[in-house]
Amino acid sequence: RRRRVEMADGTESEQAAVVGDGNPSQLSKSAKKKLLKQERQAARKAERKAGEKERRRADIERRRREWEESLAAAPSQEAREAMLAARRETRLERVGKRVEERGARAKRLRRAAEGGQKVVLDLEFADLMRPNEIHSLTQQIMYCYAVNGRSATPAHLWLTGCSGEMGTQVQRIPGFDKWIIEKEAKSYLEAFADCKENLVYLTADAETVLDDLDMSKIYIIGGLVDRNRWKGITQKKAVDQGIQSAKLPIGNYLKMSSSQVLTVNQVFEIMQKFVETKDWKTAFFHVIPPRKRGEAGAANDDDSPEGAANGDLDNGGSDSWIGYYLRGRAEGKSNLLCRRLKYDSSPSVSLLL
Numbered sequence: 288r289r290r291r292v293e294m295a296d297g298t299e300s301e302q303a304a305v306v307g308d309g310n311p312s313q314l315s316k317s318a319k320k321k322l323l324k325q326e327r328q329a330a331r332k333a334e335r336k337a338g339e340k341e342r343r344r345a346d347i348e349r350r351r352r353e354w355e356e357s358l359a360a361a362p363s364q365e366a367r368e369a370m371l372a373a374r375r376e377t378r379l380e381r382v383g384k385r386v387e388e389r390g391a392r393a394k395r396l397r398r399a400a401e402g403g404q405k406v407v408l409d410l411e412f413a414d415l416m417r418p419n420e421i422h423s424l425t426q427q428i429m430y431c432y433a434v435n436g437r438s439a440t441p442a443h444l445w446l447t448g449c450s451g452e453m454g455t456q457v458q459r460i461p462g463f464d465k466w467i468i469e470k471e472a473k474s475y476l477e478a479f480a481d482c483k484e485n486l487v488y489l490t491a492d493a494e495t496v497l498d499d500l501d502m503s504k505i506y507i508i509g510g511l512v513d514r515n516r517w518k519g520i521t522q523k524k525a526v527d528q529g530i531q532s533a534k535l536p537i538g539n540y541l542k543m544s545s546s547q548v549l550t551v552n553q554v555f556e557i558m559q560k561f562v563e564t565k566d567w568k569t570a571f572f573h574v575i576p577p578r579k580r581g582e583a584g585a586a587n588d589d590d591s592p593e594g595a596a597n598g599d600l601d602n603g604g605s606d607s608w609i610g611y612y613l614r615g616r617a618e619g620k621s622n623l624l625c626r627r628l629k630y631d632s633s634p635s636v637s638l639l640l
């Protein structure tokens with residue numbers, strides 16, 4: 288039997304356990320061990336989060352103090368005014384740069400809408416997910432959009448089945464109305480009814496292995512966060528609908544320490560990286576965290592297979608969440624960095640607009 292357990296950090300975890308009336312003393316020995324391990328992990332995570340928050344707060348405070356001290360130490364009122372003017376100038380430059388970047392991104396995304404590789408995020412699975420999983424998927428959609436916007440060769444990105452609960456959730460993303468993306472309430476089958484033969488469902492359970500991306504194809508990623516509870520569901524969907532399916536060629540390049548089922552944003556980023564480099568190995572190494580790649584010494588990278596699935600994302604503080612995220616990727620980290628995101632309270636989300 289399975290039971291839901293409240294963890295030390297307030298999240299819930301579902302555990303396979305032999306339970307009697309819910310009394311922990313009636314758990315089997317291995318279930319008790321697993322429960323203890325999960326509780327220890329959650330406690331460590333909560334501690335780490337609190338530490339990070341405190342470090343960020345202290346950093347902001349230190350910078351504020353240093354600024355005030357240097358202002359107070361200025362030799363004259365004129366010098367003080369010059370310092371203030373220089374600071375205003377720097378801020379204006381920063382804002383200008385951001386506006387410029389935003390314009391360039393919009394241009395790239397509009398160009399992609401005319402000739403970019405079509406990629407669909409299929410949002411028809413809301414009924415199969417728990418609220419925290421839907422929340423997690425919403426964040427993964429944000430990562431996809433942000434990564435696409437940063438790319439020199441963005442995809443022509445579609446959200447299909449964007450209605451009901453998923454429609455409501457994505458609508459809540461600040462700035463979503465301005466996203467340069469196709470938002471389609473219809474299913475991909477309806478949206479691409481005239482070219483059904485070009486639809487390819489990406490799924491880890493496919494027999495066909497993808498060796499290249501074909502511009503004439505429309506690649507579909509299942510919008511699902513399920514810790515593979517619904518194993519095989521997208522492959523079944525593709526078969527039932529009579530469309531092609533394919534899996535990423537992970538096995539040709541990596542020996543994974545666990546399953547080859549990746550998160551929505553990981554799959555999207557791998558595709559993006561492949562479009563950019565034409566090299567699967569580079570794409571996999573860029574996106575798949577060392578721990579999941581089964582590399583020694585990567586034990587501290589506590590990325591979970593579904594990244595932000597536990598709903599324990601923290602606020603990225605004054606820095607931008609996408610900055611953390613992309614820096615983490617560059618350092619070979621994982622969705623660990625994504626946990627700094629809290630889109631509904633972070634002012635830095637304006638980067639997405």
Ligand SMILES: C[S@@+](CC[C@H](N)C(=O)[O-])C[C@H]1O[C@@H](n2cnc3c(N)ncnc32)[C@H](O)[C@@H]1O
Nearest residue numbers: 489490491508509517519520521534535548549
């Ligand atoms: C978290 S997975 C969902 C797993 C789900 N149980 C299923 O049957 O697809 C999210 C999506 O990423 C894509 N995906 C994940 N791993 C993949 C792989 N190794 N190859 C191709 N697509 C993959 C699939 O489209 C999948 O639906």
